[in-house]
Amino acid sequence: MAPILDIKNLHKSYGSVEILKDINVSIDPGDFLVLVGPSGCGKSTLLNCIAGLEPITGGTLSIGGRDMADVTPKDRDIAMVFQSYALYPTMTVAKNITFGMKVRGVDAATQDRKLQEVAQQLQIEPLLNRRPGQLSGGQRQRVAMGRALVRDPKLFLFDEPLSNLDAKLRVEMRSEIKKLHQNLGASMVYVTHDQIEAMTLATKIVVMKGGVIQQIGTPSEIYNTPANLFVADFMGSPAMNLIPAKTRKNGAGTILEITRADGAPLQLTDTRNQDLPNDVLLGLRPEDIAEAGFRAGASVQEAECLVEMVEPAGADTYVTSHLGGAQVTARLHAETSALAGKPLSLAFDLAKVSYFEPNSGMRLN
């Protein structure tokens, strides 16, 4: 299958400032690509480059197999939803949605038919004669989506479309976008700084930092095998525990020794990962640390730790402790008996452990 979007060695700079460095991404038709990263990482610039709103200064970009070097935004067969929705304030909802068709000279009957289709799909029929100023945030969001949908483009571009909505509406719209993607089977590129949005929506995630791609992969690859410390720390909430440890070879496995401020060092044995350097950062997700007795298996080892804080969050209870000088969060079941200031036996599950080189931050296993 030919990729719908293919970016090769893309560079973008403003004067001497390099915003994007050597970007290589391609997605297949039907993919949902999410560009995620902290603000200022260049993800929105990359989206604007895809849309043709910013010229690229190096490399190639093609949509649907066609090189986009000299193609203006209107001829790229794309539709875009903006963070501020960018609805035309003096036009009614109907005119907002049909503006693109009107500009392109589509006949009135077709315009009307498509408008009705989209309005029905998004359930905004009662709003068609209102102006953007008379709509709520969620309704504006729908209209902005309608304006994109009505174009039926090769590629949908979303620039942080949910960041102006309140938390509840954001979750609602998120699942609607997901539903829309499943129903249409359309190809989408979506920019967000919210790692949960990235995880829930994407079929493919690009994590960016400082204009450089840190990792490309499926949500589960990004979550379970982060390529470096930045990705490990950025994706997932609460963040992955990163614990400094010393390794020692011992027959069948590797012994991980973690210093503790109080008492003897904690020792864990990893039987599956060999040939680790002496100093590593041990990466464990909070859900891979449970209360002793609630997790079993060959890769599980138990150890007593001092509980510093207990945070009930409804479905789970988060417990924090200190290991190797780093704060460690464990995700326990809601009815745990853990008490702050008391020791608690925790079960460490090394099945999904990640190891990082402390200096370069690169993944070791």
Next chain:
Amino acid sequence: MIDLSMSRPAETHPRGIAWGRLALRFSLYLFLGLFALYYLMPLFVMVTTSLKSLEEIRTGSLISLPREVTFEAWRTAWSGACTGIQCEGLKPYFWNSILIAVPGVAISTLLGALNGYVIAQWRFRGSNLIFSLMLFGCFIPFQVVLLPMARVLGEMGLAGSISGLIFVHVIYGLGFTTLFFRNYYVTIPNELVKAAKVDGAGFVRIFWSIFLPLSLPIIVVTVIWQFTQIWNDFLFGVSFSQAGTQPVTVALNNIVNSTTGVKEYNVDMAAAIIAALPTLLVYVVAGKYFIRGLTAGSVKG
């Protein structure tokens, strides 16, 4: 309006304070009334004097009401007063002023809107420098440009013509109109332009379909500003016109200064009111939009 009694329910404060409030309110209105009277005084003198006969002006007091109302002075000012050797009144010059002001306002407003749109929304290399230079144009005193402008008009073959005066006013107004529109458009999110570009609209289409419909408040401000400037202008009018193309301000000056013998104060007053009427009318009709437009910031939606 300031409503001093709104801040607290009446029963919660003692009687003394209520009287204090009333006195405050009373003195406030008294003060405002006195100011209004003071500012209206000259207009009152002008209107009453213009309605008196010369005989009555000589014998009566300046601020007394006319004993006998006559519109003779108005008739003379409009169509019979002498401006030098011609005695046609203000009528032909009033018409000249309209011929200068209407196209002058329209062209400078439209160009200002286009300039502001480009500078605010289509940033290009050096756009800030160009904007600063245009702003600088707002602060150049009229007198400085008189001679170079006369030469330019001569080279263009527009010396002494109505078109020449329109040209001068458009050039001189561009700095202000650009400033107004640029400051208005800069508050409109740039994503609007991006969305329209993706929708397939071009430079002109985006301006015409999206930005102009948003611009009513600032258009009103600009039109009032430019109309007042152009209509009230005297210096350019007297410098770049010739017999037959003079605007109403120049004619008014000539009427007042070229009378021989007895000064016809009633005609002078009537002529002055006639010359000032259009700007007055523009303020009355569009004044509330003027305030609204000056204070309007961002566009919601």
